[in-house]
Amino acid sequence: MESQRHRSFSITIKLTTWLLLIATVSISPSHAVPRRGPYDEKPRYGNPITEIKYSSPSCRAHVSSLTEFGGVGDGTTLNTNAFRSAVEHLSQYSSTGGGMLYVPAGRWLTGPFNLTSYFTLYLHKNATILGTQDVNQWPLIDPLPSYGRGRDKPGGRYSSLIGGANLTDVVITGDNGTIDGQGASWWQKFHKNQLKYTRGYLIELLYSDQILISNLTLVNSPAWNIHPVYSSNIVVSGITILAPVHSPNTDGINPDSCSQVRIEDCYVVSGDDCVAIKSGWDEYGISYGMPSQHIVIRRLTCISPTSAVIALGSEMSGGIQDVRAEDITAINSESGVRIKTAPGRGAYVKDVYVRGMNLNTMKWAFWMTGNYKSHPDNNYDPNAMPEVTSISYSNVVATQVTTAARLEGIPNDAFTGICISNVTVSMAKSKKYTWTCTDVEGVSSDVSPQPCEPLQGKHEGSCPFPTESLPIDTVEFQQCSYTLP
Numbered sequence: 001m002e003s004q005r006h007r008s009f010s011i012t013i014k015l016t017t018w019l020l021l022i023a024t025v026s027i028s029p030s031h032a033v034p035r036r037g038p039y040d041e042k043p044r045y046g047n048p049i050t051e052i053k054y055s056s057p058s059c060r061a062h063v064s065s066l067t068e069f070g071g072v073g074d075g076t077t078l079n080t081n082a083f084r085s086a087v088e089h090l091s092q093y094s095s096t097g098g099g100m101l102y103v104p105a106g107r108w109l110t111g112p113f114n115l116t117s118y119f120t121l122y123l124h125k126n127a128t129i130l131g132t133q134d135v136n137q138w139p140l141i142d143p144l145p146s147y148g149r150g151r152d153k154p155g156g157r158y159s160s161l162i163g164g165a166n167l168t169d170v171v172i173t174g175d176n177g178t179i180d181g182q183g184a185s186w187w188q189k190f191h192k193n194q195l196k197y198t199r200g201y202l203i204e205l206l207y208s209d210q211i212l213i214s215n216l217t218l219v220n221s222p223a224w225n226i227h228p229v230y231s232s233n234i235v236v237s238g239i240t241i242l243a244p245v246h247s248p249n250t251d252g253i254n255p256d257s258c259s260q261v262r263i264e265d266c267y268v269v270s271g272d273d274c275v276a277i278k279s280g281w282d283e284y285g286i287s288y289g290m291p292s293q294h295i296v297i298r299r300l301t302c303i304s305p306t307s308a309v310i311a312l313g314s315e316m317s318g319g320i321q322d323v324r325a326e327d328i329t330a331i332n333s334e335s336g337v338r339i340k341t342a343p344g345r346g347a348y349v350k351d352v353y354v355r356g357m358n359l360n361t362m363k364w365a366f367w368m369t370g371n372y373k374s375h376p377d378n379n380y381d382p383n384a385m386p387e388v389t390s391i392s393y394s395n396v397v398a399t400q401v402t403t404a405a406r407l408e409g410i411p412n413d414a415f416t417g418i419c420i421s422n423v424t425v426s427m428a429k430s431k432k433y434t435w436t437c438t439d440v441e442g443v444s445s446d447v448s449p450q451p452c453e454p455l456q457g458k459h460e461g462s463c464p465f466p467t468e469s470l471p472i473d474t475v476e477f478q479q480c481s482y483t484l485p
């Protein structure tokens with residue numbers, strides 16, 4: 001039944017696509033953009049056919065190629081206008097089956113552009129979208145209300161390479177095509193303090209619902225790679241993120257004041273946290289009051305020598321609740337699932353469940369900090385205390401570890417309800433500092449080497465992990481398939 005339904009669906013799509021492509025190409029003489037077909041260049045070889053297949057919650061009825069909008073994939077022509085007019089053109093189909101922008105093989109230099117609703121951006125395997133290094137091409141946008149300022153600098157910030165706000169049903173996918181931020185010049189300017197504003201991200205979607213980002217490689221972002229903010233129902237799957245391990249703030253995937261998020265089968269090598277869950281900064285985050293919650297992360301592989309595999313915070317002033325991490329692998333990383341907060345942050349980090357971590361060559365297997373001193377300005381409330389409670393780790397094997405755990409709560413605001421079970425930490429040669437704990441309370445079982453005194457209370461069996469799946473785990477995917485002439 002199931003497969004039959006999918007088959008007939010994809011056939012319908014194929015037919016509609018053909019008809020529409022033929023229709024748009026042949027009967028739109030008044031169309032303002034030049035329609036140089038992507039395949040016109042090789043007529044001698046007949047009509048090469050491109051097959052596209054991907055899985056997504058929704059397929060699209062209308063398809064255009066970037067070349068129809070004047071795009072040139074030579075790595076030097078600026079395609080900002082081609083991307084913008086393609087999206088603009090496809091936005092007209094939001095209520096009639098949605099549109100897909102196909103990015104063919106090639107190197108497509110561009111400045112920032114925004115997406116639209118009921119829209120798919122699809123990258124061919126050999127397509128690379130290149131972010132321009134010309135700072136003047138990056139428009140300035142307002143700071144996020146939950147941050148009050150840019151993260152690098154006070155005031156506004158450069159927009160993200162691929163952006164969008166107030167969207168519904170957005171897909172960014174491809175056959176492992178590449179989005180390259182060409183970040184090196186940004187990192188250099190950042191280090192030399194030559195930037196007046198905060199660097200842009202590679203992908204940022206604000207106030208959006210139903211987002212899929214899958215099967216792509218993201219390299220050398222100027223700063224964070226994937227930043228959904230004030231958004232919900234988000235799947236990030238099959239993403240490879242690569243940046244030099246000393247590049248500044250090249251975080252992998254940062255859900256920020258987002259709900260129902262599923263991150264799976266991702267591989268991240270970066271100069272900052274592989275995944276960082278956030279929800280706003282001090283007084284701005286407290287007054288915006290939008291938590292990050294109901295987040296599942298599974299089958300993540302991370303290399304992050306200077307940062308965490310998964311960080312919670314440090315900007316957590318809208319609260320972070322119900323985070324589930326499973327089957328996590330890390331190599332040469334600073335710490336595992338790390339909590340970062342401070343007086344002034346307010347809100348909470350609670351109901352965090354981690355099960356199954358394989359950590360190799362780590363500075364700290366476990367790390368929590370209550371004195372992460374970075375504030376947006378001096379107007380934060382030093383009495384706004386964060387609540388950190390109900391944090392569980394089980395089934396952890398860590399090798400080549402410098403310090404097993406450094407758990408630092410806040411004086412008179414202890415981190416409570418910590419549970420650690422079935423953990424084996426093997427220390428690196430000649431390292432003898434195992435556990436340091438202050439202002440934390442909890443229980444443990446089967447933990448080696450023996451945890452610090454505040455966690456020596458006995459826990460029976462495994463630490464808790466929710467048994468019910470999240471709604472985002474039950475989203476249905478369809479096979480979308482298209483035949484492009």
Ligand SMILES: *[C@@H]1O[C@H](CO)[C@@H](O)[C@H](O)[C@H]1NC(C)=O
Pocket residue numbers: 054055056173214215237238
């Ligand atoms: C990503 O690609 C894999 C293998 O090519 C495929 O099985 C999977 O369905 C794709 N995932 C999504 C979300 O498109």
Ligand SMILES: *[C@@H]1O[C@H](CO)[C@@H](O)[C@H](O)[C@H]1NC(C)=O
Pocket residue numbers: 105125126
């Ligand atoms: C991608 O490029 C490589 C190297 O040029 C080529 O061998 C391969 O056939 C291309 N793949 C597709 C799907 O066009």
Ligand SMILES: *[C@@H]1O[C@H](CO)[C@@H](O)[C@H](O)[C@H]1NC(C)=O
Pocket residue numbers: 112113114139141142159163164165206
């Ligand atoms: C993209 O969207 C953002 C957020 O709504 C907006 O500030 C920016 O001006 C838009 N950029 C472009 C190029 O339209």
Ligand SMILES: *[C@@H]1O[C@H](CO)[C@@H](O)[C@H](O)[C@H]1NC(C)=O
Pocket residue numbers: 165166207
């Ligand atoms: C998007 O929605 C938010 C919240 O409703 C609103 O403040 C903002 O102005 C909207 N932005 C755009 C670009 O429509």
Ligand SMILES: *[C@@H]1O[C@H](CO)[C@@H](O)[C@H](O)[C@H]1NC(C)=O
Pocket residue numbers: 176216217240
């Ligand atoms: C996608 O490309 C990246 C970079 O070349 C590679 O490391 C990764 O293995 C590829 N992923 C898949 C599923 O082929």
Ligand SMILES: *[C@@H]1O[C@H](CO)[C@@H](O)[C@H](O)[C@H]1NC(C)=O
Pocket residue numbers: 356357394395396397422462
């Ligand atoms: C303890 O953890 C290991 C791997 O980390 C796992 O294979 C094993 O099943 C766990 N034991 C229990 C009782 O859960």
